[in-house]
Amino acid sequence: MKFCSLCATPVVQKIPEGDSRLRYVCPGCGEIHYQNPNIVAGTIPVYENKILLCKRAIEPRKGFWTLPAGFMENQETTTEAAVRETWEEALARVKLGTLYTLFNIPQIDQVHLFFLATIKDGQYGVGEESLETRLFSESEIPWDEISFPTVKKTLQYFIEDRSNQEFPLRVEDIVRDRKT
Amino acid sequence: MKFCSLCATPVVQKIPEGDSRLRYVCPGCGEIHYQNPNIVAGTIPVYENKILLCKRAIEPRKGFWTLPAGFMENQETTTEAAVRETWEEALARVKLGTLYTLFNIPQIDQVHLFFLATIKDGQYGVGEESLETRLFSESEIPWDEISFPTVKKTLQYFIEDRSNQEFPLRVEDIVRDRKT
Numbered sequence: 103m104k105f106c107s108l109c110a111t112p113v114v115q116k117i118p119e120g121d122s123r124l125r126y127v128c129p130g131c132g133e134i135h136y137q138n139p140n141i142v143a144g145t146i147p148v149y150e151n152k153i154l155l156c157k158r159a160i161e162p163r164k165g166f167w168t169l170p171a172g173f174m175e176n177q178e179t180t181t182e183a184a185v186r187e188t189w190e191e192a193l194a195r196v197k198l199g200t201l202y203t204l205f206n207i208p209q210i211d212q213v214h215l216f217f218l219a220t221i222k223d224g225q226y227g228v229g230e231e232s233l234e235t236r237l238f239s240e241s242e243i244p245w246d247e248i249s250f251p252t253v254k255k256t257l258q259y260f261i262e263d264r265s266n267q268e269f270p271l272r273v274e275d276i277v278r279d280r281k282t
Numbered sequence: 283m284k285f286c287s288l289c290a291t292p293v294v295q296k297i298p299e300g301d302s303r304l305r306y307v308c309p310g311c312g313e314i315h316y317q318n319p320n321i322v323a324g325t326i327p328v329y330e331n332k333i334l335l336c337k338r339a340i341e342p343r344k345g346f347w348t349l350p351a352g353f354m355e356n357q358e359t360t361t362e363a364a365v366r367e368t369w370e371e372a373l374a375r376v377k378l379g380t381l382y383t384l385f386n387i388p389q390i391d392q393v394h395l396f397f398l399a400t401i402k403d404g405q406y407g408v409g410e411e412s413l414e415t416r417l418f419s420e421s422e423i424p425w426d427e428i429s430f431p432t433v434k435k436t437l438q439y440f441i442e443d444r445s446n447q448e449f450p451l452r453v454e455d456i457v458r459d460r461k462t
Binding site for chain 1: 283284285286287288289290293300303315316317318319320321353354355356357358359360361362380381384386388389391393410451453455457460461
């Protein structure tokens with residue numbers, strides 16, 4: 103951030119009064135420009151014991167397989183975001199279950215949420231951000247070609263928990279180097 | 283948003299290629315300025331069967347009682363945010379339990395998370411954003427002076443669940459009028 107988005111004055115970094123963190127502050131209009139983590143929401147879409155994965159058509163990790171997920175938008179709920187992303191990436195309408203995994207990834211300022219889901223009528227397709235979508239049985243999952251750690255861990259937990267049909271919420275941190 | 287925060291050119295609202303939503307886009311440098319929901323994280327700090335509430339020293343809802351909670355910061359986890367806010371508002375060090383409530387509030391672009399927590403050593407104080415902090419037994423909770431719906435609902439659920447000592451995750455939408 104270089105300029106105030108309200109008045110175009112060059113911003114400065116300072117700790118506002120009563121705060122303890124460096125913020126981008128506008129010396130012109132006084133606006134404090136807070137920056138906060140984003141939520142990524144997605145699903146584990148299941149049909150007849152198989153899991154729907156999408157081969158990514160876009161960077162990052164183009165060509166790798168992912169669970170449908172993406173950035174939550176303003177004016178929607180986490181569940182709406184998960185359902186929407188499943189439609190956009192895999193053209194699948196899902197019946198949502200409970201929240202299943204929550205990953206904190208502080209070094210990239212993201213929180214990832216995955217919900218249990220079943221595909222209505224077994225219908226799916228290839229959305230604009232996907233090269234291919236496919237239902238995988240457990241033994242077919244391409245473990246070496248999974249896009250992101252949170253997707254891999256969600257799949258691993260899911261397969262583990264499926265054996266006894268209990269899916270408790272899993273909260274986990276994926277921490278590498280953080281900015282100071 | 284009126285100006286590009288990278289190059290100070292006046293932004294326009296348009297739907298970028300491959301997107302389906304209006305975004306602030308810079309006609310100068312091409313940057314798309316996404317805007318996404320924020321996470322508020324907090325705790326239900328308990329000591330000897332009593333719940334710690336904070337009387338707010340700042341707007342909104344100054345003078346009303348709240349559970350300690352606030353905006354999650356970049357480079358931290360949801361649990362770190364909840365612990366930090368409890369320290370800042372109530373000078374209480376807590377041992378965190380599981381995630382207990384998740385509220386979607388789409389009309390204000392927020393997701394609220396509250397974690398179970400116990401106060402270490404029963405020590406607490408009055409943080410900068412609080413006028414007063416106090417441990418309340420169930421019968422003492424000032425229901426008519428609670429700051430926010432998510433705090434009230436979290437307290438109601440907690441008291442209900444405490445009777446059988448099971449605290450399943452509660453996910454709930456608080457939806458009023460949304461922007462189109």
